[in-house]
Amino acid sequence: MEGRNNGPPRLARVLLRCALDPEEFNEKSGDLEETFRYLSMNDGPWRARFWYWIQILKAAPMFMMENIYWRFMMWSNYLKTVWRNLKRNTTYSMMTIFGLAIGMCCALVLFMYVYEELTYDRYHENRDRVFRVYEVITTPTAVRKYAPIAWPLAPAVLDKYPQVEAAVRIYAFGTRLIKVNQEAFYEDRFIFAEPSLFNILTFEFLQGDPSRALERPNTLVLTKSIASKYFGDTSPLGSTITVNDQEYEITGIIEDTPRNTHLKTRIIASMKSIEDNQWMSNWHGTETYTYLKLRPDVDSQTFEQDMKRIGYDYVGELWTEWKSVHDFLLQPIDTIHLHSKLRYELETPGNLTMVLLVAGIGLLVLLVACMNYVNLATARSIVRAKEVGLRKVVGANRRELIRQFWGESFILASFTMAVSLGLLVMGLPFFNRLAGTTFDAMALLKSSSIFAVLGIIAFCGLGAGIYPSLLLSSYKPATILRGAVTKGRGGARVRKVMVIFQFVISILLAVSTLIIFQQIRYMKDQYPGFDKDQKLVIPVRGSASIRENHTQIKEEFLRHAAITGAAASSSVPGRGLSNFAIALYGEDDRKNQGMYHLYIDPDFIGEYGIEMAAGRNFEAKMSTDFSDWDKAGGFLLNEAAAKAFGIHDPLEALGRQLQTGLGGRTGPIIGVTRDFHYRGLQNAVEPLIMECFPNRFRCISLTLDTRSLKEGLTHVERIWHEKFPEVPLESFFLDADFNRQYRAEERLGRVAGTFTVMGLCVACLGLLGLASFTAAQRTKEIGIRKVLGASVPGILLLLSRHYLKSILVANAIAWPLTWWAMDLWLNRFATQMSIHIWPFLLAGAGTLLIALMTVSVQSFRAAIANPSDSLRYE
Amino acid sequence: MQLISRSEERILLTIFKLDQEAYGVRIREQIYRDTGTWWSYASIYRPLGRLTRRQYVEKAKGESTAERGGKSKYYYTVTSPGKKALLKVREAQRKIWEIVPDVALKTR
Numbered sequence: 014m015e016g017r018n019n020g021p022p023r024l025a026r027v028l029l030r031c032a033l034d035p036e037e038f039n040e041k042s043g044d045l046e047e048t049f050r051y052l053s054m055n056d057g058p059w060r061a062r063f064w065y066w067i068q069i070l071k072a073a074p075m076f077m078m079e080n081i082y083w084r085f086m087m088w089s090n091y092l093k094t095v096w097r098n099l100k101r102n103t104t105y106s107m108m109t110i111f112g113l114a115i116g117m118c119c120a121l122v123l124f125m126y127v128y129e130e131l132t133y134d135r136y137h138e139n140r141d142r143v144f145r146v147y148e149v150i151t152t153p154t155a156v157r158k159y160a161p162i163a164w165p166l167a168p169a170v171l172d173k174y175p176q177v178e179a180a181v182r183i184y185a186f187g188t189r190l191i192k193v194n195q196e197a198f199y200e201d202r203f204i205f206a207e208p209s210l211f212n213i214l215t216f217e218f219l220q221g222d223p224s225r226a227l228e229r230p231n232t233l234v235l236t237k238s239i240a241s242k243y244f245g246d247t248s249p250l251g252s253t254i255t256v257n258d259q260e261y262e263i264t265g266i267i268e269d270t271p272r273n274t275h276l277k278t279r280i281i282a283s284m285k286s287i288e289d290n291q292w293m294s295n296w297h298g299t300e301t302y303t304y305l306k307l308r309p310d311v312d313s314q315t316f317e318q319d320m321k322r323i324g325y326d327y328v329g330e331l332w333t334e335w336k337s338v339h340d341f342l343l344q345p346i347d348t349i350h351l352h353s354k355l356r357y358e359l360e361t362p363g364n365l366t367m368v369l370l371v372a373g374i375g376l377l378v379l380l381v382a383c384m385n386y387v388n389l390a391t392a393r394s395i396v397r398a399k400e401v402g403l404r405k406v407v408g409a410n411r412r413e414l415i416r417q418f419w420g421e422s423f424i425l426a427s428f429t430m431a432v433s434l435g436l437l438v439m440g441l442p443f444f445n446r447l448a449g450t451t452f453d454a455m456a457l458l459k460s461s462s463i464f465a466v467l468g469i470i471a472f473c474g475l476g477a478g479i480y481p482s483l484l485l486s487s488y489k490p491a492t493i494l495r496g497a498v499t500k501g502r503g504g505a506r507v508r509k510v511m512v513i514f515q516f517v518i519s520i521l522l523a524v525s526t527l528i529i530f531q532q533i534r535y536m537k538d539q540y541p542g543f544d545k546d547q548k549l550v551i552p553v554r555g556s557a558s559i560r561e562n563h564t565q566i567k568e569e570f571l572r573h574a575a576i577t578g579a580a581a582s583s584s585v586p587g588r589g590l591s592n593f594a595i596a597l598y599g600e601d602d603r604k605n606q607g608m609y610h611l612y613i614d615p616d617f618i619g620e621y622g623i624e625m626a627a628g629r630n631f632e633a634k635m636s637t638d639f640s641d642w643d644k645a646g647g648f649l650l651n652e653a654a655a656k657a658f659g660i661h662d663p664l665e666a667l668g669r670q671l672q673t674g675l676g677g678r679t680g681p682i683i684g685v686t687r688d689f690h691y692r693g694l695q696n697a698v699e700p701l702i703m704e705c706f707p708n709r710f711r712c713i714s715l716t717l718d719t720r721s722l723k724e725g726l727t728h729v730e731r732i733w734h735e736k737f738p739e740v741p742l743e744s745f746f747l748d749a750d751f752n753r754q755y756r757a758e759e760r761l762g763r764v765a766g767t768f769t770v771m772g773l774c775v776a777c778l779g780l781l782g783l784a785s786f787t788a789a790q791r792t793k794e795i796g797i798r799k800v801l802g803a804s805v806p807g808i809l810l811l812l813s814r815h816y817l818k819s820i821l822v823a824n825a826i827a828w829p830l831t832w833w834a835m836d837l838w839l840n841r842f843a844t845q846m847s848i849h850i851w852p853f854l855l856a857g858a859g860t861l862l863i864a865l866m867t868v869s870v871q872s873f874r875a876a877i878a879n880p881s882d883s884l885r886y887e
Numbered sequence: 888m889q890l891i892s893r894s895e896e897r898i899l900l901t902i903f904k905l906d907q908e909a910y911g912v913r914i915r916e917q918i919y920r921d922t923g924t925w926w927s928y929a930s931i932y933r934p935l936g937r938l939t940r941r942q943y944v945e946k947a948k949g950e951s952t953a954e955r956g957g958k959s960k961y962y963y964t965v966t967s968p969g970k971k972a973l974l975k976v977r978e979a980q981r982k983i984w985e986i987v988p989d990v991a992l993k994t995r
Contacts, residue, residue: 020956043951043958044911045928050954072929 021049022062025069032072087413088420094400095421102393105782109389110429112778113477115771116382117433117469122444123375124465125452130368133273133350137215142178142307144343146170147355148299151338157607159299160355161185164292166341167303169323176311181209182284183276183302185359188554190740191280192255193243197741199554200239202279203256205287213306214276214346220250221265230285234265239279256282258556272451275349275360276302296328296339302359304346317343356592371764377518378772379469383477384511385779386422390481391508392786401485402493414486422478426470434466447763480507508783509819515776516823516864517830520856522769524831525838527852529762532839533755535846541751542689542698543586544622548747549729550585551713557737559710563614564633569732570715575725578716580620583612583709586691587751591709594674595702597658608654608700610675611691612709618649618686620716626652627663628684631705638683640706645673645680647705652688654700673704680704693754697843714747773860777867780816784868788812788875795875796883805876812872813865820864824857890979891943891972895934897922899973902944902963910949910960935963943969 020026021042029045030038045068053061099106137143148162167180184205191198210216211223218226219237226234233256240249240263249263261282270277307313324339325332332339344353351365401414409417438454445452456462553559559566559581567579584590590609615631615638617623631638631647638646648671652663660666663685672679688698717725733742788795795808803811832848839845891899901917902909911931919925938944949960965973 039958040911040961041928041932043955043960044915046956046958047912047952047954048915048928068928071927072932075929075933 021046021065025066028069029072091417091420092424094417095424098397104785105389105393108778108782109386109425110432112385112775113382113426113429113473114433114436115775116379116385117430117473118437118440119378119768119771120375120469121433121437121457121462121465122441122452123371124462124469125456127368127372127375128461128465129273130351130363133363134275134347136271136273137346139213139306140345140347142309142311142313143213143346144305144307144313145346145349146303146305146341147344147353149338149340149342150299151340152336152606158355160353160358161299161302162341163296163298163324163339164301165294165296165327166323167301167305169327170305170320173323173326174316174320176308176316177305178308179209179212179306181207181213181304183207183210183304184284184287184300185302189256189280190554190556197739198242199741199743200279202277203282204276204278204280205282205284207284210281213304216270217268219266219268220248223265226265227281227283228285229262229264230283230288231259231261232264232286233261233280233282234267235263236267236269236279238269240266256280259286261286273350275358275362277360296324299357305343313343313345367761374522374765374768378768378775379472380476381515381518381772381779382775383473384515385775385782386425386473386477387480388508388511388779389782389786390422390477391484392783394481394485395790397485398488398493401488402490405488405490406494411486415482418482418485419474419478422481423470423474426474426477429473430466430470444767447767509815512776512780512783512816512819513823513826515772515779516820516860517827519769519773519776520824520827520860521831521834522765522772523856523859524827524852525835526762526766526769527856528831528835528839528848529758529765531849531852532842532846533758533762536694536755536842536844537752539690539694539844541586541694542623542687543691544620545586545748545751547717547719548585548621549715549717549726549744550747550750551715551729551733551742551744553711553713554740557740559713560708563707563710563713566732566736567616567713569736570713570729573725573728575718575721575728576715577718578616578620580617580714581614581707581710582617582712582714583610583706585712585714585747585750586621586689587693587747587754588712590691590701591675593702596672596674598670598672598679606657606700608657608702609691610673610702610704612706613649613703614705614707614710617703617714620714621689623689624687626685626687628667628682630684638705640678640680640704641708642676643678645671645678645704647680647683648673649684649686649703650682651686651698651701651703653698654702655685657700671702673702693751694844695754695758695842773863777863780864780867781871784812784816784871788871792875792878792883795878796880799880800884805873808876809869809872812875813868816864816868817861820861824860828853828857890976891938892934894930895938895943896973896976898931898934899938899943899965899969903965903973907962907964909963914963938969939963941968942966943972 026042029042033041045065049061049065052064134140145160146162146166148159150157150159164182167182170177171180185203188199188201189203191200206227208224208227210227211218216223221234226232233254235243235249243249243254244252250266251263253260253262255261267281307316321340321342323341349358350360350363351368353362404414404417434457437457441452441454457466563581567581570576570579590611592607593610595606595608595610613631615633618625618630628649631649640646650658650666655661655663655666658666658669660669666682666685669682670679671682686703690698691701692699715725715729729744730742791812795803795812798808798811831853835848839848897918898914901914901921905913905917911928914935915926915928915931918931935944939946943966944963945966947962947964949962951957951959
């Protein structure tokens with residue numbers, strides 16, 4: 014051979030070889046080379062090379078066209094094969110598609126949930142330089158981290174640091190009474206904010222000018238849904254509404270805040286409306302949520318170190334004297350939802366573990382559905398074997414066959430995805446009601462969902478296609494066409510493993526669901542240490558007040574025989590409590606422990622059936638027991654609080670002096686109560702301080718006689734409207750309200766339950782498919798057995814035996830796994846039940862029964878078939 | 888049946904003309920001689936492929952030479968359906984040209 018420089022360009026030749034089959038290549042490259050050599054001699058090698066390349070490039074479109082044309086022909090043939098196979102066995106196809114569709118639905122729903130959790134606050138335009146400031150207060154005994162911080166920080170930071178472009182303070186005041194055109198509403202998610210809010214965070218303005226909307230006092234911005242609730246279709250811009258007796262002008266309408274923000278709001282009023290210089294210059298409180306927007310090139314960590322101790326420029330001496338350290342730190346706005354663990358968050362933060370757990374469950378269900386496909390496809394391999402044989406004989410090589418079967422699973426996955434999207438749109442409202450979620454099928458139209466949809470198709474197509482395609486393409490044509498492939502042997506072991514795996518997951522989910530609900534039941538049934546039945550609670554808010562006249566109002570209510578008791582308090586068990594610092598007087602090292610405070614009247618303890626451990630209750634007759642802003646009448650503690658002060662015998666606590674953080678007042682401890690669960694039973698009882706302080710009373714609890722409930726309620730309503738004609742009556746029953754605290758657990762339980770049912774459905778569909786195929790494969794065998802005298806139950810047993818074995822094995826694997834996982838989950842609860850064996854037995858027996866029924870539907874049909882039918886053709 | 892295209896016709900005629908000598912390089916050369924342009928190989932192979940598929944030409948493996956890098960020549964011959972197709976296209980051409988008198992095409 015000649016040197017490589019003389020021949021035609023190598024790369025071009027390689028390209029040519031790829032594009033053509035060997036014979037074509039032989040001819041064409043021969044022609045090209047002949048001309049190349051001729052040109053090379055006449056015009057020189059470079060011209061020749063150039064010419065060669067041009068020839069190849071000119072040919073390129075043609076090769077592509079040809080290739081695509083034949084690919085298309087082949088694919089349309091594959092498509093036809095898929096369609097025929099689906100049609101030939103409708104039951105099988107329905108089962109595969111339906112099973113996979115359920116799996117995909119689960120995966121899609123979970124994707125929506127996980128996506129929402131992970132994209133919290135990522136839509137803000139400047140999120141990489143917007144931070145929330147939080148405050149860490151370290152005292153000798155405790156470290157407390159607050160989401161709301163001291164008022165003067167924002168102006169101080171703006172004043173001192175040029176790195177800060179803008180700052181905004183938000184004051185969230187919960188619920189307000191709003192009056193529009195004689196109608197009154199309670200609205201929560203009401204916030205006050207400074208005008209810079211719209212510069213720092215992203216809100217979509219529909220009407221009004223974002224830069225000027227909150228500039229003046231007594232102006233506010235409504236979200237779209239609130240605006241249409243109050244004003245219907247008319248534009249509310251410029252109209253006024255009344256908020257707690259103060260008139261506000263509407264200066265803007267914004268789009269509803271998205272679901273994935275921690276700052277969900279409905280009404281934003283201007284901070285100027287409540288501006289108070291004295292109040293807002295207090296460095297010691299933790300009251301306002303503060304957000305900073307840094308300049309683009311500022312390093313946030315360096316800045317944080319700089320800013321951390323800014324409060325010391327103003328009140329450093331006091332803090333040093335109090336031996337407390339106040340640090341102001343930054344958290345990026347998009348990490349708040351999943352990573353922030355502060356006190357008084359605007360919204361209960363999400364939980365990353367929970368997100369991952371849910372994502373895991375979704376993937377498992379999808380996996381189960383994919384396995385189904387694999388199982389059914391390999392079980393049917395015998396049917397497809399002849400096709401494989403024929404294709405191979407006609408000239409298909411293995412690679413082409415793998416491509417075909419893989420393509421088939423892709424086609425099926427895409428088709429199934431279309432089905433599952435349809436199912437999802439129909440089933441989502443149902444799922445929402447079941448799981449207490451608020452997903453919207455329209456969210457699937459977002460671009461990010463397209464990736465999820467494609468991802469799931471790819472996952473199923475690739476994952477489920479790999480094994481069947483390898484298995485099917487491995488058949489030798491000679492063996493197949495001789496009819497020597499043994500019945501359904503292909504991948505029998507793999508199928509068994511997959512069935513076991515599917516049922517392990519189903520059992521795991523089922524047992525978990527049972528245990529979750531058992532635990533919730535258990536918590537609800539426990540006596541919380543107080544009497545929560547028959548209690549009607551009326552929150553007193555807006556312009557209504559019982560500060561001065563609570564005794565009189567209680568008497569009014571008590572006048573009816575159906576109302577057997579009444580008590581006034583600042584809050585009730587299950588609702589939020591104030592948290593103030595409190596100290597055992599004269600003991601420095603215990604200074605400033607944060608404890609929950611409940612303000613009650615003398616009837617509260619008796620009404621709620623709270624037991625005393627030592628000392629006495631407040632006395633209505635003793636005016637010295639009552640607190641006001643000048644003095645503390647006396648304190649009741651729970652046992653946990655006594656322990657927190659280092660007092661182990663409740664009797665020892667009596668008579669000791671306490672100094673409360675609310676007004677710095679001092680008073681004696683007059684009694685100690687037994688611990689009662691004033692918050693959900695998930696947590697241990699925390700220290701609680703009780704004071705008889707009428708100024709803080711905001712709730713009336715009435716004990717109703719259930720026999721005359723209706724009359725009682727009418728009476729309550731009548732009295733309320735007499736007393737507070739301006740304010741709508743709200744009320745709730747304490748037991749139901751208290752149980753709301755288990756909503757998170759209940760939701761988890763319902764989600765797990767839903768997925769259990771779906772997973773089990775999918776697994777059973779798979780089992781049904783498998784069973785029908787084995788039964789069909791063994792028709793003749795069964796016929797012969799029957800001729801030889803086998804009984805119907807005997808044949809049933811024969812056909813079901815190995816499935817039962819698989820399920821037993823699945824139980825054996827699932828039980829310890831579940832036990833371990835649930836033990837881990839239960840450990841988070843202060844009040845936890847012990848795990849019983851019966852949820853396991855129930856789930857085990859349940860799955861066994863369901864599986865048995867599934868299998869025997871098919872087996873029974875095979876077993877009762879007349880042998881003369883099945884053996885007729887031999 | 889569809890008429891063959893202009894390039895197919897040209898190639899078919901060239902093969903016809905070259906008789907036993909018609910392989911890629913020669914076909915291209917002959918077309919250059921007749922028309923004055925060098926066709927790219929792609930624009931020869933493409934109609935040639937179509938003609939082969941429709942069985943208007945037959946392809947036979949011939950000898951291999953060193954200047955072809957040891958690759959075989961493939962000789963093409965026109966089959967009888969090919970000849971029929973040529974007749975048909977000539978008939979069609981004739982009909983089209985018939986109505987155009989020579990004088991009408993004179994430009995000056």
